[in-house]
Amino acid sequence: MSDPLSQRPTRIRVDLGAIGHNLDAIRAHTGRPVMGIVKANAYGHGLVPVARHLEARGVEQLGVAFVEEGIALRRAGIRVPILVMGGIFGRQAPEFIAHELEITVSSIDKLRQVEAAAEQLGRPATVHLKIDTGMERIGVHSYSAAPFIEAALASRWCRIKGIYSHLACADDPGHPMTARQLERFLEACAHFERLGAPMPLRHLANSGGVLHFPETWLDLVRPGIALYGVLPDPASRPALPLRPALALHSRVVYFKVVRAGASVSYGASWHAATDTRVVTIPIGYGDGWPRALSSRGEVLVRGIRRPIVGRICMDQFMVDLGPQGTAYNEDEVVLIGTQGGESIRVEAVAKAAGTIPYEILTGLNERIPREYTGGEPAMAG
Ligand SMILES: *Cc1c(COP(=O)(O)O)cnc(C)c1O
Secondary structure (H helix, E strand, O other): OOOOOOOOOOEEEEEHHHHHHHHHHHHHHHOOOEEEEOHHHHHOOOHHHHHHHHHHOOOOEEEEOOHHHHHHHHHOOOOOOEEEOOOOOHHHHHHHHHOOOEEEEOOHHHHHHHHHHHHHHOOOEEEEEEEEOOOOOOOEEHHHHHHHHHHHHHOOOEEEEEEEOOOOOOOOOOOOHHHHHHHHHHHHHHHHHHOOOOOOEEEEEOHHHHHHOHHHOOOEEOOOHHHHOOOOOOOOOOOOOOOOOEEEEEEOOEEEEEOOOOEEOHHHOEEOOOOEEEEEEOOOHHHOOOHHHOOOOEEEEOOEEEEEEOOOOOOOEEEEEEOOOOOOOOOEEEEEEEEOOEEEOHHHHHHHHOOOHHHHHHHOOOOOOEEEEOOOHHHOO
């Protein structure tokens, strides 16, 4: 609480050692080079510190969604190759090339725009061709891949480093969609052979692919959520040991006795059945702690699971300790993580909020200070 950046008792604690461990576990499991996905503030863990740690641990490549995320990494001195996976606007192409960011080319039109920018700068662009095998998001349909690949091969200014697609259902180990997508993807890749051109890096596997579908690993894997020690689907049984990297802590800021029948918080939606002890925790939906947890989630206080009661407010929420429960001002409260022998995983928080862990993690915003442990001492911060 002496952090000069903030007087808040609320903290995200990121264990960089856990992220390094997960990287090693994914490498050992797949035997493939890894593109560590650090988009959306590294899934809430902090873009630059996570990227620095992954670089120090020898990750082959990083992946982000938007050009500004890639530029932020370059400005922070990150040197490893970075692929920007989102769709690009033609006018952004010079920014990519100037910052040595690899470009996702997802149509012949965009290929032409990148080519024109590269020619004008007199510097080649490094591109990955995006094939749509079933997401119907960005990318050229696999059944239209031939002219796309021919155009890319004919380009004088685009260096084709990779070809990739994205899996829609890989979080479900039994889903038939994944095999279909793999087949379509390999058919598209086969045009390189047909044309006698060298095969670029073929990549397809997100975390679900890494965990459940070895045939999708190909030449490079692209795990995001698994790097952070979180499962893409709570039902999946991981074939490798992953350690959650993020904990979310706060402290009790107020204690009161609520009389039987009194209501707690906005909307008076929760009523005390008996006289009970209620504490207030100073974090709310304005920090990204979802309002959907109103009267649904749990937190750890003094090593015991306690229910959230009433609506989550913007900056605070209330927890029922029961008629006999105790807690004192400044007692640590764990929202995600471990306390005593108990732990609350982000997967459980997501379930209570009716969403997926991705949304909980990426929603935790900049209002919450982040603390890092387990990094190399030379790279503090
Ligand atoms: C986000 C993303 C990933 C990583 O997905 P996870 O499910 O977090 O592993 C991989 N590839 C692409 C194209 C993505 O957008």
